[in-house]
Amino acid sequence: NAGVMQNPRHLVRRRGQEARLRCSPMKGHSHVYWYRQLPEEGLKFMVYLQKENIIDESGMPKERFSAEFPKEGPSILRIQQVVRGDSAAYFCASSPLMGAVESSGNTIYFGEGSWLTVV
Amino acid sequence: AQSVSQHNHHVILSEAASLELGCNYSYGGTVNLFWYVQYPGQHLQLLLKYFSGDPLVKGIKGFEAEFIKSKFSFNLRKPSVQWSDTAEYFCAVNSRAAGNKLTFGGGTRVLVKP
Numbered sequence: 001n002a003g004v005m006q007n008p009r010h011l012v013r014r015r016g017q018e019a020r021l022r023c024s025p026m027k028g029h030s031h032v033y034w035y036r037q038l039p040e041e042g043l044k045f046m047v048y049l050q051k052e053n054i055i056d057e058s059g060m061p062k063e064r065f066s067a068e069f070p071k072e073g074p075s076i077l078r079i080q081q082v083v084r085g086d087s088a089a090y091f092c093a094s095s096p097l098m099g100a101v102e103s104s105g106n107t108i109y110f111g112e113g114s115w116l117t118v119v
Numbered sequence: 120a121q122s123v124s125q126h127n128h129h130v131i132l133s134e135a136a137s138l139e140l141g142c143n144y145s146y147g148g149t150v151n152l153f154w155y156v157q158y159p160g161q162h163l164q165l166l167l168k169y170f171s172g173d174p175l176v177k178g179i180k181g182f183e184a185e186f187i188k189s190k191f192s193f194n195l196r197k198p199s200v201q202w203s204d205t206a207e208y209f210c211a212v213n214s215r216a217a218g219n220k221l222t223f224g225g226g227t228r229v230l231v232k233p
Contacts, residue, residue: 003162035223040128042209042225043163056220091163108221110155110163 004029004094004111005074012117019079019086021114025094031055032075033108034067037089046090049075082118089113121146123212125224133232134202140195140227142210152193153211153221154184163209169193180204202233 005024013019025032030051035043036059045059049069060067064082069075079086092111126141144150154166167178174186184195193210210224 033221035221042123042125043221043223045220045222048220059220093163107165112160112162 004092004109006090006092006111006114008114009112010115010117012119013082014119015083016081019082019116019118021077021079021090021092021116022074023077023092023094023111024074025092026096026109029094029096029109031095032069033093033095034075034077035091035093037091037113039088043091046077079116082116084118087116087118089115121150121212121214121222123210123222123224125208125210125227127227128225129228129230131230131232132200135199136231138195138197138200138204138229140208140210140229142193142195142224143191144193144210144212144222145191146212146214146216148214148216150212150214152184152186153213154178154182154193154195155209155211155223156206157209157226158206166195166208200229200231202231205229205231 004026007022032049034046036046037043047060047067048056051069052071064080066078091113093108095108123144152169155163156166157163166182167176167184169176169186177183182197184193186193207226207228209226211221213221
């Protein structure tokens with residue numbers, strides 16, 4: 001049973017370009033979360049999505065960032081017109097149930113992350 | 120809003136030494152507490168979690184954590200570390216009132232010298 005798959009693992013973009021990060025949740029999981037880890041900082045929540053719906057985007061920057069989780073295919077985190085400050089590790093996680101991220105039967109699983117470097 | 124603070128950013132110790140990583144959270148309601156570990160180049164793995172019941176929680180790889188509600192703390196411990204415990208450790212909290220988002224501490228990098 002494959003885990004949460006993220007690609008690309010490493011992405012280099014020039015300032016002003018677009019970055020697209022993809023996340024395929026674990027089989028049977030319909031909820032996806034994106035977190036960002038800036039250098040020397042902890043993970044910060046960005047967005048929580050269910051298939052075709054954004055449940056909570058309170059951690060998303062207001063501009064240039066968007067996320068989707070279509071009915072078919074992976075979840076996409078899109079960053080337009082990247083700047084150096086966007087350089088970070090972006091982690092995706094998935095869970096099978098709505099509601100509590102963690103309960104006795106609803107464990108959240110993390111992907112290996114996508115490292116974005118903006119030059 | 121809930122927040123999590125981890126006291127140490129970096130810890131260096133020798134094999135067989137005891138490890139204790141501090142974690143404090145700020146939220147007055149019912150919370151769930153977690154410790155995750157991230158080995159170099161790998162994804163986050165759940166070490167242990169607390170929901171209710173016995174405040175002393177046993178996790179994988181010989182780790183344990185104690186929830187002290189009065190101190191808003193959830194410190195992680197291991198009596199005798201190994202070189203393979205070199206990793207970054209994250210404390211996290213979630214609560215239904217905060218929409219069940221996981222809020223992470225800043226992480227503690229642990230280096231175990233052989």
